[in-house]
Amino acid sequence: MKKLLAAFWRRLRSPSKAAAGVVLGMGFLGGILFWGAFNTGMEATNTEAFCSGCHAPIVAEIRETIHYSNRSGVRAICSDCHVPHEWTDKIVRKVQASKELVAYMLGTINTPEKFRARRAHLAHREWQRMKNNDSLECRNCHNFAYMDFSEQGRRSVKQHSTALAKGEKTCVDCHKGIAHRLPDMSGIEGWQ
Amino acid sequence: MKSLIRNLSIGLALSIGSQVVVAQEPSADGDGDGIARVSHGGLHSLRGRHELDETQPAEPLKPIPRDRRPYPSDYIFQPPLIPHSIRGYELSTNANKCLSCHSFRRSVESGATKISVTHYATREGRVLSDVSPRRYFCLQCHVVQADADELIENSFKPVDSLR
Numbered sequence: 001m002k003k004l005l006a007a008f009w010r011r012l013r014s015p016s017k018a019a020a021g022v023v024l025g026m027g028f029l030g031g032i033l034f035w036g037a038f039n040t041g042m043e044a045t046n047t048e049a050f051c052s053g054c055h056a057p058i059v060a061e062i063r064e065t066i067h068y069s070n071r072s073g074v075r076a077i078c079s080d081c082h083v084p085h086e087w088t089d090k091i092v093r094k095v096q097a098s099k100e101l102v103a104y105m106l107g108t109i110n111t112p113e114k115f116r117a118r119r120a121h122l123a124h125r126e127w128q129r130m131k132n133n134d135s136l137e138c139r140n141c142h143n144f145a146y147m148d149f150s151e152q153g154r155r156s157v158k159q160h161s162t163a164l165a166k167g168e169k170t171c172v173d174c175h176k177g178i179a180h181r182l183p184d185m186s187g188i189e190g191w192q
Numbered sequence: 193m194k195s196l197i198r199n200l201s202i203g204l205a206l207s208i209g210s211q212v213v214v215a216q217e218p219s220a221d222g223d224g225d226g227i228a229r230v231s232h233g234g235l236h237s238l239r240g241r242h243e244l245d246e247t248q249p250a251e252p253l254k255p256i257p258r259d260r261r262p263y264p265s266d267y268i269f270q271p272p273l274i275p276h277s278i279r280g281y282e283l284s285t286n287a288n289k290c291l292s293c294h295s296f297r298r299s300v301e302s303g304a305t306k307i308s309v310t311h312y313a314t315r316e317g318r319v320l321s322d323v324s325p326r327r328y329f330c331l332q333c334h335v336v337q338a339d340a341d342e343l344i345e346n347s348f349k350p351v352d353s354l355r
Contacts, residue, residue: 191287191288
């Protein structure tokens with residue numbers, strides 16, 4: 001084994017007998033393959049199936065909501081709302097998510113009882129994240145500039161044309177639990 | 193065990209065979225498999241002229257007004273009807289979406305109809321500091337309205353003071 005490693009190291013250190021163009025071409029090709037594999041791997045962690053691995057009960061909950069079943073057949077999956085779409089923000093979120101792997105190993109939410117007990121904590125964290133980025137993931141699809149108030153209900157217009165337009169409130173301030181069931185809401189601003 | 197049950201049921205069928213024949217219509221055992229079909233006996237009910245053992249296609253859902261002015265009351269102490277869509281509104285032990293507009297605290301800002309003080313009283317009439325658990329599940333009394341025909345034609349009129 002040691003011999004093999006030494007031989008490999010020597011090979012890396014000594015100049016190649018192939019032409020520089022071939023070496024560059026190989027590097028270029030390798031780069032494309034690596035980048036493709038990296039992105040494919042990252043996209044794989046954005047699928048519903050991957051999320052369900054740990055968060056199965058909460059993934060199933062979306063089925064009752066308008067973000068899963070609706071008249072036009074457009075739907076959102078987990079990553080549309082929970083992972084930023086911009087590349088750099090996405091990488092940051094993915095690195096943060098590596099902490100969640102530890103939770104997976106420890107089995108923090110691996111039973112429905114444990115999940116229920118932790119649901120409020122998880123929800124609060126996500127609401128806070130959305131509040132901090134001005135509900136960016138909502139706005140990736142729901143653009144305020146294109147909202148037609150004449151097509152909205154009276155109650156919606158009242159909120160959207162005032163608090164939302166002025167930037168006093170952001171989507172998630174009112175629209176909580178739009179894709180999942182809610183945790184205990186006592187003490188949450190705007191509830192009960 | 194299975195054959196025992198079958199033998200028993202055959203015996204039972206033989207013993208009451210004469211009575212069963214009386215209840216049967218000519219077409220009741222049309223396919224000749226020996227199993228009597230249920231019969232509505234020519235009755236027409238709210239669910240139509242359908243046999244009990246047949247699954248009927250569901251009626252299409254009636255459209256619910258998305259957002260309109262409050263409905264006038266038809267009688268004294270009528271729980272006000274819900275004049276808007278409530279799709280996706282959670283009403284559970286964890287959360288009550290209705291109260292986030294209609295509670296005493298929230299109704300000032302939201303402009304929604306405030307729940308009445310009766311919601312704070314227990315069955316014995318003791319007034320609590322928050323909504324009484326027996327009045328917490330709004331949809332037990334308050335319901336959305338669909339634009340549908342009356343199930344049974346009637347001539348109900350509101351009392352004079354509400355007309």
